[in-house]
Amino acid sequence: MGIFKRKSPEAETADSDLTFFTHSKADEFRAIAREVFAEMGLEVQVHPGHAVDDSGREFGFWNVGAICYEQPQSAWRGVIGEHLQRVLASFDAPDPFDVLAPQDVARLTFARLYDEASIPGIDGYPHRELAPGIVEMLALDLPDTVAVFNHDNAKKFGGWEALQRQGIDNLRELETERPKTLPAPGGGTFNVLLGESVYTASRALLLPDLATELTGQRVREEFGWLMSVPNRHQVVWHVIEDAAVVSALNGMARFTAMGYADAPGSVSPHIFWWNGTSYEQLTHVREDGSLTLRVSPGFQAVLNSITANR
Known part of the structure; x- marks a missing residue:
């Protein structure tokens, strides 16, 4: 059976961390991100998939990088700046797992699939393998973001088995695409x-x-x-x-x-x-x-x- 090549031999290979970018585009994204951090008064260490400031806060690149991928490069600086402002605001917001009532957590919990390699420290989160390289995790659906349950949060709201069943039920109730x-x-x-x-x-x-x-x-x-x-x-x-x-x-x-x-x-x-x-x-x-x-x-x-x- 012939299976086609994902990339032609002449094409630049995808970045190993931000796989929607080529290596060179990913490096350009990281350079712009570093400049945006500096403009907002944050000195960071830039890693392939995230940045860390001097207080130890980690800023993931995956989501904002995916948004930038769909935009012209001239728009990246603004996209990264808006994303960073939202992330910084979330640091100051109360932990949703501390303020939401149990019935609200149940209503907002969904089973969600992730690339296993894209989750740093995955052993800190309850999960199961659906298929090689694909894991099912518990996601709390919030207005502007998704929070993933760690072991302590899952235990607080009933444990993996109960939350996973609720997450599947909520998934079934979503309107199905055609x-x-x-x-x-x-x-x-x-x-x-x-x-x-x-x-x-x-x-x-x-x-x-x-x-x-x-x-x-x-x-x-x-x-x-x-x-x-x-x-x-x-x-x-x-x-x-x-x-x-x-x-x-x-x-x-x-x-x-x-x-x-x-x-x-x-x-x-x-x-x-x-x-x-x-x-x-x-x-x-x-x-x-x-x-x-x-x-x-x-x-x-x-x-x-x-x-x-x-």
């Missing part, structure tokens, strides 16, 4: 849910019920389904029914790699297969940046079964 069915080269299709919500990708937690609800597809347990989460605004799936899975896998790989590389809030460039008990990672990145497919014995058995039934 799915798109996209053709794959060589035949077959795959489904995409696109939305402005930062929780759109987290609907992957609702599969396979989500597929049945939106498209009427029912999963054959012996075959499973394919899933990917390119970024926070997209979830992609294909319910395996026949040999069209081969072309669907290739189409999903292309779509997912582009969504991961070219959109803010990237989660994972990979395709995963539900094997009946967990997600297996099918695609992997070579040293040259291209994607390749590794077929496990279990997935090969599905392909053999489908081929035998043609």
Whole structure:
């Protein structure tokens, strides 16, 4: 199966921390950010993914960098300045976990998916692995930001299991975006849910019920389904029914790699297969940046079964 290259050999590779930027653009962003900090009277140490001031406060670059990515570079200084002002104001605001009533916390708690590598000190937060490199965490949805539960906050409001169930229930109650069915080269299709919500990708937690609800597809347990989460605004799936899975896998790989590389809030460039008990990672990145497919014995058995039934 041919899996396309995410970057052409001539293209500059993506920055390892701010992956929506190239290396050079990420360095330009960091330089401008340092200047904005200085203009606001803050001397900081700039690291690849964040800055730290002399009092130890940490300022993450991911969210503001993703906003800047979608703007002309001439607008970056203003975007960073406005973001920094909001962050500084939040430092002075009361901790929402200290002031919100338990019923309000329950109403505002959502299960949310993140790129595991993008969460510094992840052991300090309750989480579980959905698929290799993708973790489910607990997010408190606030008017201007999202606060992630640490272990103490989760314990205070009922613990991981109760909050996770509440987070899934709240996710189900959100208005569902309209799915798109996209053709794959060589035949077959795959489904995409696109939305402005930062929780759109987290609907992957609702599969396979989500597929049945939106498209009427029912999963054959012996075959499973394919899933990917390119970024926070997209979830992609294909319910395996026949040999069209081969072309669907290739189409999903292309779509997912582009969504991961070219959109803010990237989660994972990979395709995963539900094997009946967990997600297996099918695609992997070579040293040259291209994607390749590794077929496990279990997935090969599905392909053999489908081929035998043609």
